[in-house]
Amino acid sequence: MVRKSYFVLLFTVLIVALSGCSTSTPTTSQIKEDMIENSYSNRYGTQEISSLEDIQSFKVNEKNLSKEDREYSVIGEISLSKKFINIKDKINVEYSYIPEEGWKIQSIKSIDDNFTEIEFKKLLQEDDIKELLLGSYIEYRNKEENIFWKIKEESEIEEIVIKSRVTEHQAAEDIIDINLTLKNTSEELNADLVLSCSFNFHENRWYIDNIDVNNANKKVYMVFEDETIQAKDIDKDIDKDIDKEIDKEKVELSAEAQNEINLFLSNFTEVFFPDFEEDPSDEILINFAVRHNFINNFDAFEHSKSNSGEGFLNKSVVERSIDRFFDLDVQHQKTEIYDFDGSKYIIQFASGAPAHMAVVQEMYDNNDGSYTVYFDEVFSHEFLDYSLTPKELEEEISNHPDRTEIIDSKKAIVERHEFEGKSIYKLLKYEFKS
Numbered sequence: 001m002v003r004k005s006y007f008v009l010l011f012t013v014l015i016v017a018l019s020g021c022s023t024s025t026p027t028t029s030q031i032k033e034d035m036i037e038n039s040y041s042n043r044y045g046t047q048e049i050s051s052l053e054d055i056q057s058f059k060v061n062e063k064n065l066s067k068e069d070r071e072y073s074v075i076g077e078i079s080l081s082k083k084f085i086n087i088k089d090k091i092n093v094e095y096s097y098i099p100e101e102g103w104k105i106q107s108i109k110s111i112d113d114n115f116t117e118i119e120f121k122k123l124l125q126e127d128d129i130k131e132l133l134l135g136s137y138i139e140y141r142n143k144e145e146n147i148f149w150k151i152k153e154e155s156e157i158e159e160i161v162i163k164s165r166v167t168e169h170q171a172a173e174d175i176i177d178i179n180l181t182l183k184n185t186s187e188e189l190n191a192d193l194v195l196s197c198s199f200n201f202h203e204n205r206w207y208i209d210n211i212d213v214n215n216a217n218k219k220v221y222m223v224f225e226d227e228t229i230q231a232k233d234i235d236k237d238i239d240k241d242i243d244k245e246i247d248k249e250k251v252e253l254s255a256e257a258q259n260e261i262n263l264f265l266s267n268f269t270e271v272f273f274p275d276f277e278e279d280p281s282d283e284i285l286i287n288f289a290v291r292h293n294f295i296n297n298f299d300a301f302e303h304s305k306s307n308s309g310e311g312f313l314n315k316s317v318v319e320r321s322i323d324r325f326f327d328l329d330v331q332h333q334k335t336e337i338y339d340f341d342g343s344k345y346i347i348q349f350a351s352g353a354p355a356h357m358a359v360v361q362e363m364y365d366n367n368d369g370s371y372t373v374y375f376d377e378v379f380s381h382e383f384l385d386y387s388l389t390p391k392e393l394e395e396e397i398s399n400h401p402d403r404t405e406i407i408d409s410k411k412a413i414v415e416r417h418e419f420e421g422k423s424i425y426k427l428l429k430y431e432f433k434s
Contacts, residue, residue: 025065025072026103031093032058034105042089042110044118044172045201047080056081070097075111082204084122090115120169124176124197124206126160132208133157136348137337138182138191140216141272141356141379141407147216148272149182149189150337158183172199174206191216210349248364251371258360259387261373264425265358265412266386267325269377270295275431283335285328289321290338290345295355301347312344327417327426356407357384359393370415370428380404 026034032055039048056079064073072095080087090112095103110116137150159181166175174197182189196210271291274284290313293300301311315332322330332340339346360375381403396404413429
């Protein structure tokens with residue numbers, strides 16, 4: 001009788017040992033706590049669960065227990081609450097039973113993309129936009145002025161007014177129409193911008209992917225002894241002053257030659273290149289090279305993996321462009337517009353005004369290997385060929401006055417040099433004639 005009781009007791013102990021892991025499976029509350037400091041991926045990216053406050057709700061729909069494998073899984077609906085968004089998802093939480101430790105969570109998986117939804121509980125507001133605009137630049141060109149402003153400090157942003165927005169919740173995109181006022185000690189800018197923004201789920205933050213400038217006006221303040229005397233709009237009246245070239249030989253341009261010199265000078269009009277009479281500064285050269293490649297050699301840029309809207313241009317590409325267009329060396333450095341990390345220049349991708357082209361009116365041989373070139377800077381909504389002559393430009397403006405116009409008249413001095421086995425132009429001087 002004693003021996004029989006012993007076997008009954010032993011059998012009971014074995015049954016409890018084999019089934020004990022099923023009698024204490026995690027509760028819903030325990031599952032929520034176990035998910036803390038874990039993450040899972042859905043169609044929007046990686047979702048981090050950093051605290052219990054992140055889990056707005058969790059509802060268990062199905063439980064599955066494998067006694068033999070000592071595994072337990074739960075299928076449920078979870079709602080996560082983040083700074084900007086709420087995420088609704090269907091997940092599978094898998095556990096394994098470890099002796100002396102109990103049930104330990106092994107994985108969390110999103111199992112139904114059609115069920116997954118997001119809701120933005122907080123869209124970008126003025127203060128958020130102000131933070132995101134730091135490091136960006138505004139570029140615009142109209143008849144009166146070239147506008148180029150890098151936003152370096154938050155204090156420069158005097159006002160942001162959100163005028164309208166179109167939000168695509170499931171695409172995690174927000175298109176925002178704003179009016180921006182920037183101001184420092186010497187200048188003031190007012191601009192209408194369209195910001196294309198996207199949400200990075202891994203970093204739980206918004207980024208500005210693109211800036212379109214619809215309109216901009218800038219004022220410059222004349223400052224003496226720290227006192228503002230007067231504000232005036234930038235304006236330059238242009239005079240070609242071709243009469244001074246009367247003693248020089250005029251160059252007759254063939255269609256091929258017209259195309260070559262128009263194209264060469266268009267590389268400068270499209271980047272809003274500033275005047276210079278002596279060798280341009282390193283900063284001017286670097287700004288030109290980075291902007292030139294952004295327009296004409298976009299594939300040379302590396303894109304930021306963080307979806308921050310930043311691009312990176314190797315300094316060797318900058319050197320090549322400066323050598324090609326100026327036949328000059330450059331000391332690499334950070335500029336007012338572009339940061340430099342020692343090997344690459346950093347640009348905030350943005351859209352500016354449409355590119356302007358150059359149409360050469362007259363060209364003179366200076367008898368020293370250089371040429372003086374008078375040309376018009378032209379803006380057009382139509383595609384104009386680089387071989388365009390002054391007469392053809394005149395006809396184009398006459399036929400389409402609302403589509404094509406002359407913005408400025410300018411003067412440049414150019415000279416040929418050898419670059420990578422070819423004879424091409426380089427720029428020696430570039431100026432408005434007032």
